Amino acid sequence: xxxxxxxxxxxxxxxxxxxxxxxxxxxxxxxxxxxxxxxxxxxxxxxxxxxxxxxxxxxxxxxxxxxxxxxxxxxxxxxxxxxxxxxxxxxxxxxxxxxxxxxxxxxxxxxxxxxxxxxxxxxxxxxxxxxxxxxxxxxxxxxxxxxxxxxxxxxxxxxxxxxxxxxxxxxxxxxxxxxxxxxxxxxxxxxxxxxxxxxxxxxxxxxxxxxxxxxxxxxxxxxxxxxxxxxxxxxxxxxxxxxxxxxxxxxxxxxxxxxxxxxxxxxxxxxxxxxxxxxxxxxxxxxxxxxxxxxxxxxxxxxxxxxxxxxxxxxxxxxxxxxxxxxxxxxxxxxxxxxxxxxxxxxxxxxxxxxxxxxxxxxxxxxxxxxxxxxxxxxxxxxxxxxxxxxxxxxxxxxxxxxxxxxxxxxxxxxxxxxxxxxxxxxxxxxxxxxxxxxxxxxxxxxxxxxxxxxxxxxxxxxxxxxxxxxxxxxxxxxxxxxxxxxxxxxxxxxxxxxxxxxxxxxxxxxxxxxxxxxxxxxxxx
Amino acid sequence: xxxxxxxxxxxxxxxxxxxxxxxxxxxxxxxxxxxxxxxxxxxxxxxxxxxxxxxxxxxxxxxxxxxxxxxxxxxxxxxxxxxxxxxxxxxxxxxxxxxxxxxxxxxxxxxxxxxxxxxxxxxxxxxxxxxxxxxxxxxxxxxxxxxxxxxxxxxxxxxxxxxxxxxxxxxxxxxxxxxxxxxxxxxxxxxxxxxxxxxxxxxxxxxxxxxxxxxxxxxxxxxxxxxxxxx
Numbered sequence: 001x002x003x004x005x006x007x008x009x010x011x012x013x014x015x016x017x018x019x020x021x022x023x024x025x026x027x028x029x030x031x032x033x034x035x036x037x038x039x040x041x042x043x044x045x046x047x048x049x050x051x052x053x054x055x056x057x058x059x060x061x062x063x064x065x066x067x068x069x070x071x072x073x074x075x076x077x078x079x080x081x082x083x084x085x086x087x088x089x090x091x092x093x094x095x096x097x098x099x100x101x102x103x104x105x106x107x108x109x110x111x112x113x114x115x116x117x118x119x120x121x122x123x124x125x126x127x128x129x130x131x132x133x134x135x136x137x138x139x140x141x142x143x144x145x146x147x148x149x150x151x152x153x154x155x156x157x158x159x160x161x162x163x164x165x166x167x168x169x170x171x172x173x174x175x176x177x178x179x180x181x182x183x184x185x186x187x188x189x190x191x192x193x194x195x196x197x198x199x200x201x202x203x204x205x206x207x208x209x210x211x212x213x214x215x216x217x218x219x220x221x222x223x224x225x226x227x228x229x230x231x232x233x234x235x236x237x238x239x240x241x242x243x244x245x246x247x248x249x250x251x252x253x254x255x256x257x258x259x260x261x262x263x264x265x266x267x268x269x270x271x272x273x274x275x276x277x278x279x280x281x282x283x284x285x286x287x288x289x290x291x292x293x294x295x296x297x298x299x300x301x302x303x304x305x306x307x308x309x310x311x312x313x314x315x316x317x318x319x320x321x322x323x324x325x326x327x328x329x330x331x332x333x334x335x336x337x338x339x340x341x342x343x344x345x346x347x348x349x350x351x352x353x354x355x356x357x358x359x360x361x362x363x364x365x366x367x368x369x370x371x372x373x374x375x376x377x378x379x380x381x382x383x384x385x386x387x388x389x390x391x392x393x394x395x396x397x398x399x400x401x402x403x404x405x406x407x408x409x410x411x412x413x414x415x416x417x418x419x420x421x422x423x424x425x426x427x428x429x430x431x432x433x434x435x436x437x438x439x440x441x442x443x444x445x446x447x448x449x450x451x452x453x454x455x456x457x458x459x460x461x462x463x464x465x466x467x468x469x470x471x472x473x474x475x476x477x478x479x480x481x482x483x484x485x486x487x488x489x490x491x492x493x494x495x496x497x498x499x500x501x502x503x504x505x506x507x508x509x510x511x512x513x514x515x516x517x518x519x520x521x522x523x524x525x526x
Numbered sequence: 527x528x529x530x531x532x533x534x535x536x537x538x539x540x541x542x543x544x545x546x547x548x549x550x551x552x553x554x555x556x557x558x559x560x561x562x563x564x565x566x567x568x569x570x571x572x573x574x575x576x577x578x579x580x581x582x583x584x585x586x587x588x589x590x591x592x593x594x595x596x597x598x599x600x601x602x603x604x605x606x607x608x609x610x611x612x613x614x615x616x617x618x619x620x621x622x623x624x625x626x627x628x629x630x631x632x633x634x635x636x637x638x639x640x641x642x643x644x645x646x647x648x649x650x651x652x653x654x655x656x657x658x659x660x661x662x663x664x665x666x667x668x669x670x671x672x673x674x675x676x677x678x679x680x681x682x683x684x685x686x687x688x689x690x691x692x693x694x695x696x697x698x699x700x701x702x703x704x705x706x707x708x709x710x711x712x713x714x715x716x717x718x719x720x721x722x723x724x725x726x727x728x729x730x731x732x733x734x735x736x737x738x739x740x741x742x743x744x745x746x747x748x749x750x751x752x753x754x755x756x757x
Contacts, residue, residue, distance in 0.1 A: 344631050369724055371731070371739045372746035379745065383633075394739040398728045405748045406613075433739070 021064040028063075029076050032056035033084070040085060049085045050102065053077030054109060061114035074110035078103045133258050136164045140262060144269035151181055153273055154240070157232075157266040158185050161242060164262070165255055170195045170227075170243040176204035179240070191245050194226055200243070204229045207241045213256070215243070230259055234267045291480060294461065295353075298477045303346060306339035341384060345417070349481050352410045356488045363488045365402035370394060370433055370440060373405055377412035378431065381420070388420045389428035399433065401440045401511050407485045408509070411493075414478040415444040415505045423448025423502060438511050445504040450497040459495050482507070531576035531645050532556035536566040536592065537607070538585050542630075546579065549634045555641075563587025567595055575602065577644055580624070582608045582615055590618060597623040603644040607632075613749035620703045620750070627701065627750075643699035643756060660695040662755055665734065665743050667695050676734060686711065687730050690723070691754075694744060699756030701747050727752060 036052045057077060061070035082092055082099075140160040147153045154171050161169040168191035173181035184192050194200060200215075207214040207229035215228040227245045231238050242263065244255075313332040317324070324332075356363055371394045378390050412431070419429040423446035430445040451459060460483040479495075486493040486507045493507040533555050537543045543559050550557045558573055560566035563584045570578065578596070582589035593604060606619040606627040616627045625644045628637060660667040664677040672688060674681045683691060689711050694702060704720035711723075727746075731738040745753045 367721065368748070369728055371728070372724075372748060374739045375741050376746055376748050378740060390740075392737060392739040394737075396732075398725065409748065431739075 017065065021066075021069055024063055025060050025069045025073055028056050028060050029073060029080075032077070033080055036080075037084065049081060050077075050106065053081060054106065057106070057110040058113045061110060062117045066118065067111060067114045070110040070114035071107065074106045078106055133164060136160060137261060137265065141265050141268075144265060147269060147273075148276075150270065150273050153266060153269045154181050154183055156269075157242070157262065158183050160262060161185075161244065161259070164258070165244060165246075168192075168195070168245040170204075170245075171232075171240065172204060172208070172243075173232075173240040175208050176201060176241050181240075186245075194245060195243060199225055200227050203227065204241045204243055207231045208238055211238050216246075230256070230263060232263050232266055232270070234264075234271070239267060239270050291484065295477060295480060298480075299346075299350065302477055303343065306342050309339045310336050345384075345413075346477070349410060349414065349477060352407050353481060353484060355404065355407060356484060363404040363407060363485075365404060365489070367400050367402050368405045368408075370399040370401055373403070373408055374412065374431065374433060374442075377409045377416065380409070381413055381416045384417075385420050388426065390416060390431055391428050392431045394433045395435055397435065399435055399440050399511070401509050403489055403509060404485075408489070411482045411485050411507065412442070412444070414482050415507075418478060418505070419444050419446035419448075419503070425449070425502075435511070440509045440511050441506060442509070443504055443506045445498060445502065447500060447502040450501060451495060451503045453497065456495055456497070460493065530554045530556060532558065532573065533577045533579060533641065534558045534560060534566065534569060534573065534575035535579045536560045536563070536584065536589075537579070537581045538562060538583075539581075542581075546637070549637065550641075553638060563589070563592045566592055570596065570600070570602070576648070577641060578602060578604045579641075580604050580606050582606055582619065590615070590622065593619055593622050593624055601648075603648045605640055605644055617703050617705070617750055620701065621705055625700060639699075639756075647697065647700065657696075660692075660698065662698065662757065663742060667692060674734075681733050683730065683733060686726055687733070690726060691730060691734070691744075694752055694754035698754040701751050701753040703751040706751065 032052050032055070036049050039052070040049060053074075054077075057070055057074045060073040061067075064070070079092070083090060086093070140156065143156045143160075144153060147156055150173060154173050158169050158171045161167075161171075162185040166187075168186040168188070169184070170192075171181070171183050172179040176182075184195065186192050186195075203214045203225055204227075208231060211231050211233050213228065213230050215225050227243045229241050229243045232240045232242060242259070244259070313336045317329070317332055374392060374394060378392055382388070382390065416429060416431065423429075425446070425448035427447040430443075432443045432445070434441045434443075460479050482505075483493055486509070489509055491507055491509040493505070495503060495505045498504045530553070533550055535543055535546050535550075535557065537546070537559070538561055543561075547557045547559060558569060558575060560569050563586050566578070566580070567587075569575075580589050580592060584592070589606065589608075593606070596602065596604065601623075603625040604623070606616065606624045607630060608616050608619070608627060609630050616629075620627060625647065626640050628640050658669055660669070666675045666678075667673070668675075669692060672692075674683055674688065674691060690707060693707060693710055704723055705718055708716050708718060708720065708723055727744070728738070731741060731744065734743050735741045743755055745755065747753060
């Protein structure tokens with residue numbers, strides 16, 4: 001990359017700078033001439049009037065750019081001295097002896113002074129620039145360290161490119177044809193249009209696919225392009241492309257070298273991000289694995305218990321038909337009934353888990369009306385527990401929440417069942433739905449004995465940590481399933497003991513859709 | 527009642543078949559059993575049952591296929607029995623002309639209630655009687671006057687809301703699918719977008735029910751449709 005960058009070293013100078021330098025040169029020359037004339041007139045110095053012009057040449061070299069003005073100024077000086085101050089006065093005569101030597105000396109001196117001052121100036125500018133860039137780089141790497149998403153990394157990179165180059169910048173993550181992230185920061189609004197033009201986009205894609213710098217930097221005249229595109233790439237992997245669009249269509253070599261350093265910072269950050277994401281993924285996998293094994297353990301225990309009861313009861317009924325009195329008979333039957341019902345509930349819970357995609361642990365969501373879901377859950381739970389009371393309240397406003405209806409019903413049923421069975425009281429259970437900003441909040445509250453404070457934090461972990469396993473059976477699975485379902489909906493679920501005694505379970509679902517569209521289309525029907 | 531109705535159970539699981547048979551016999555219904563789809567299709571023309579209890583998961587023919595065959599020549603009421611979670615199956619069966627559905631596992635009381643409703647509807651259709659009034663709990667609908675009252679207080683419904691309520695009331699006890707209602711209200715070419723219907727229904731609930739989250743009159747069968755209570 002650097003080879004062809006070197007060719008770019010020539011700097012185009014704008015006409016205004018040239019004019020300004022010309023003006024300065026002439027002014028200094030005039031001042032020097034008038035000073036010399038005055039001095040000669042006052043007879044202060046007569047012999048060495050060259051000294052005045054040498055000073056003028058030196059000053060000109062310092063305050064103008066390049067060598068040309070110093071040289072011009074020295075030529076002017078020689079002519080002026082010849083014209084004004086040597087015999088014959090006010091006439092040009094180069095035939096005097098030793099004149100070429102004087103002329104050559106003056107010229108040489110002006111060139112030397114120019115060269116020296118130019119170098120000093122360049123060094124000063126360069127060091128200032130480098131200092132600024134080094135500072136920028138440190139700032140950038142600090143900023144990148146705190147970036148925790150890919151988007152943020154690209155944003156920071158963009159920002160620093162913009163700041164340090166004072167040009168419009170575009171950044172693509174992934175192939176610019178179909179980028180994962182595309183961000184602009186532009187000086188002028190039309191620059192965005194330029195970046196989006198097919199020609200520029202093609203250059204960006206080229207930079208990405210060929211993994212080399214494309215655009216102005218290669219051949220500005222022929223390609224008729226405006227931007228320069230630098231791939232964000234480490235040795236073998238191209239992450240994306242940075243595009244720069246300079247105000248004056250020219251680019252400094254230094255900018256490119258510096259861009260490389262900045263890009264390497266970006267790559268470091270991107271790679272760190274990738275590693276972190278991988279680690280996150282592994283953690284998630286582990287979490288899932290843990291949940292699965294917890295579930296299996298809980299299931300095998302929780303299913304075996306009622307099955308044993310059913311088997312035992314039926315065997316007793318079969319073998320001891322004559323010996324059993326009516327009360328025992330009814331008792332055994334109601335036990336079987338109860339256990340069977342419980343098994344059905346369990347199977348439904350397990351079925352619901354299979355609906356959650358195993359790949360990304362997400363569900364297919366559809367817009368549902370909250371009160372319908374609540375009503376169905378409550379009516380189903382009341383079928384099983386006809387003697388309990390549930391006080392339901394929903395907001396007057398119609399809440400539409402994207403969700404998988406059967407799964408959310410399952411969550412509500414599990415929470416309500418826990419509240420009825422495990423609270424140890426027959427006081428009514430409260431189910432309240434409310435809306436806060438863009439979230440629907442469901443709370444199931446009971447007024448029973450509450451949750452063991454030591455278990456509040458781990459209650460969703462799927463451990464049926466009951467003292468007597470049978471008394472609390474199902475609590476573990478039910479709640480861990482609730483958590484799985486709510487997480488798959490990008491929601492939150494938590495439990496706490498409230499002030500009035502008793503437990504309250506709350507889950508929150510994000511609401512994205514609003515009703516406006518529905519109402520509009522409704523009007524066309526009514 | 528002199529003669530109880532004859533019911534055909536199409537079910538491949540013997541224990542389930544046994545338990546339903548016992549339940550129905552105890553209520554003095556005449557009971558027939560078919561173990562698979564073919565058997566059912568051959569039995570129906572010869573025995574002419576008053577009602578068919580059709581399991582959707584049959585070993586030979588799909589329950590849906592049996593229903594299609596059946597509906598091509600008879601309007602005998604059919605109650606579909608399905609496993610929970612097969613919302614699409616249920617809706618398809620209802621849209622194909624099944625009268626109602628019941629979800630496994632079900633209680634006997636629920637089953638009997640569904641059977642009663644289906645039988646009553648079929649007789650009322652055959653006899654051609656139309657009611658002028660619908661009364662359930664506090665809700666009263668006067669069809670000729672298009673008047674809806676709750677506890678003798680008039681409820682103001684929009685045109686479309688009244689249509690929905692009266693439609694549900696006329697088939698009270700039976701579930702009507704979203705598509706059913708939309709076709710009935712807006713014609714067969716209307717967009718099958720149940721969101722509009724559901725918003726209308728939410729408004730109706732706010733007018734009819736004391737607590738929209740604990741309805742008394744119109745129940746939602748999530749993913750399927752709506753059902754008006756019967757008694």
